Amino acid sequence: MKVYRIVLAVLIGLAMALAQPYLGTAMGDRVEQVKAIAQEITVLIPETDPQSGKTANGSGFLIAKEGNTYTVLTANHVVCRDQQPVCNQPRPGLKVVTHDGQEHSLDFNSVKKLPEVDLAILQFDSNRNYKLATLGNYDTNINSERDVRLPNGEVIREYGHFVFASGWPGINHPDITELKYRFNVGRLLPENKMVGFRIRPVAEGYQAVYTSITYPGMSGGPVLDTEGRVIAVHGQNEGQRVYNEVAQRRERVMIGYSLSIPIGKFLNLAPQVNIPLNHITVQTTIPRELNLEDQDVIGTEYVLNWLGDQNSGNQNSAIYWANQGNQYWRRLRLKEAVEAYDKAIEINPEFYPVWYGKGLVRTFEGKYKEALANYNQAISILDQQIAQLPPETERQEMKNSIVKLRDKIQPFVANSPTAPTTPTVTSPAPPTQSESTVQPSPPSPPPEPNISQPQPQPQAEPQPETQPGLLW
Incomplete structure (x- = not known):
């Protein structure tokens, strides 16, 4: 041995x-x-x-x-x-x-x-x-x-x-x-x-x-x-x-x-x-x-653990800030996650993963209108890239996944809080309805799972500016 x-x-x-x-x-x-x-x-x-x-x-x-x-x-x-x-x-x-x-x-x-x-x-x-x-x-x-x-x-x-x-x-x-x-x-x-x-x-x-x-x-x-x-x-x-x-x-x-x-x-x-x-x-x-x-x-x-995961990556890279945003996101530091994603967008507004990431955060917060706009922006960028590189399948698979997420939140959009304005970007607006972007009839929300000890419902209000109890 x-x-x-x-x-x-x-x-x-x-x-x-x-x-x-x-x-x-x-x-x-x-x-x-x-x-x-x-x-x-x-x-x-x-x-x-x-x-x-x-x-x-x-x-x-x-x-x-x-x-x-x-x-x-x-x-x-x-x-x-x-x-x-x-x-x-x-x-x-x-x-x-x-x-x-x-x-x-x-x-x-x-x-x-x-x-x-x-x-x-x-x-x-x-x-x-x-x-x-x-x-x-x-x-x-x-x-x-x-x-x-x-x-x-x-x-x-x-x-x-x-x-x-x-x-x-x-x-x-x-x-x-x-x-x-x-x-x-x-x-x-x-x-x-x-x-x-x-x-x-x-x-x-x-x-x-x-x-x-x-x-x-x-x-x-x-x-x-x-x-x-x-x-x-x-x-x-x-x-x-x-x-x-x-x-x-x-x-x-x-x-x-x-x-x-x-x-x-x-x-x-x-x-x-x-x-x-x-x-x-x-x-x-x-x-x-x-x-x-x-x-x-x-x-x-x-x-x-989080500090140990940090690296000396190039802070002028959208990928660097996308991964920073994900680390905040996984630690439920929602405000900081969005700030990191926005830094990535400033560097490269055509970088679709950060729009998808913002959509996840806004979905978690219950801000479904803003999440919808973020998902649509990611889909729009992906549509452009798929048109330029039609043989690639990875982007099409990613797009299909985001479309599914977008469609899942449709039933919740009407009752969601008014969302802040999404940052202006150079990408065109989401394409008009076509086979790839037509939204199916909104599905009914999935039922809540049965648990043995009912808990109060989470609030859909924005997170406070400081979160002393959510440092992790």
């Missing part, structure tokens, strides 16, 4: 942190213990193409042990290039690297894909004793919306549970120059906040939407709750690659959210492909509610 020196740094302090079987009541201790758990259960799954020499990687996590055989749960696309019941295009040269740097051979015959979803298990043998994940299977909608009174007396509306994404971003990503483990904080958003701005279809099981910043290579990694239990499997990150004329290369614009598959999907489908559950630990209790002090501690981690 080969030791990966790059992972040895994560071992410092793990033994002491993991010695306590119960997560302490102090939230600072809890975050550190969740991080320690995540580091120990998460595995790196590298691949090497023997013909081209190209390398890539995904992530996964340990869920069971029988004898000396360990079982890893991951995203199917980490181990296979297709989603067939039996893999026709296995990824070459796969291995499993555990947190201690040990490299384990993988028998591809052990890989089993779960039906209907982008999940798979694989196995390896080791006589070492590794920590296994505890799975959390409960209704994440419970307590997902709440009013919080700040010390200054202000009452704010909070959405979603804090969660933690764990994985290994791949060094084949242009912004990642070092193979380094990541542990990023975010919020798992409630289903009723997804109405009107989920760009990806709920296909292959991707139903859990959360705000952690994730990168290619983290697919298959665990999403943990504040008790250190795995509640979902990360698999997708909304975004698109566009050409940066300043850097003269294609770069990723991360406008949107991170997507994951709820662990309940795995538990429900595993018996269908004869995956035994008797060696897997599952808990069904919801996490305890967090007080303001708890949220401050997690929020500090949230902000530190």
Whole structure:
């Protein structure tokens, strides 16, 4: 076995942190213990193409042990290039690297894909004793919306549970120059906040939407709750690659959210492909509610993650400000997100991703008229680019997605607040009705999901200028 020196740094302090079987009541201790758990259960799954020499990687996590055989749960696309019941295009040269740097051979015959979803298990043998994940299977909608009174007396509306994404971003990503483990904080958003701005279809099981910043290579990694239990499997990150004329290369614009598959999907489908559950630990209790002090501690981690994600990119680039806006957006700093998007528009008013990003923010705020104008602007720009480059399919797919989002909010537009004026741009107005832009009859709004504890309805009013309780 080969030791990966790059992972040895994560071992410092793990033994002491993991010695306590119960997560302490102090939230600072809890975050550190969740991080320690995540580091120990998460595995790196590298691949090497023997013909081209190209390398890539995904992530996964340990869920069971029988004898000396360990079982890893991951995203199917980490181990296979297709989603067939039996893999026709296995990824070459796969291995499993555990947190201690040990490299384990993988028998591809052990890989089993779960039906209907982008999940798979694989196995390896080791006589070492590794920590296994505890799975959390409960209704994440419970307590997902709440009013919080700040010390200054202000009452704010909070959405979603804090969660933690764990994985290994791949060094084949242009912004990642070092193979380094990541542990990023975010919020798992409630289903009723997804109405009107989920760009990806709920296909292959991707139903859990959360705000952690994730990168290619983290697919298959665990999403943990504040008790250190795995509640979902990360698999997708909304975004698109566009050409940066300043850097003269294609770069990723991360406008949107991170997507994951709820662990309940795995538990429900595993018996269908004869995956035994008797060696897997599952808990069904919801996490305890967090007080303001708890949220401050997690929020500090949230902000530190954010600072760590910052880079010295060219601030004269629209892509730079688009990604800055998305970081604010994912942290629910809506005012700052729009300001960043507006800076991108000042640099390049024809950069459609920022108009789409603004549409998402305005949709979240309930400012549907302005969201409609933003989406239409993005569609107009895309129409021009599609006409100039008809063979390309990526822009047409993006346009189709934005059209769907625009159509989803149509039923809400009439009752939305009057929107501020959209900045003047050089693009022409959205085209007159044609086959590509005719709007179908507005669909009825999707029903609100049933949750066991009814919560007050969120306010559609604009966010205040200062948001002391929404620093993360």
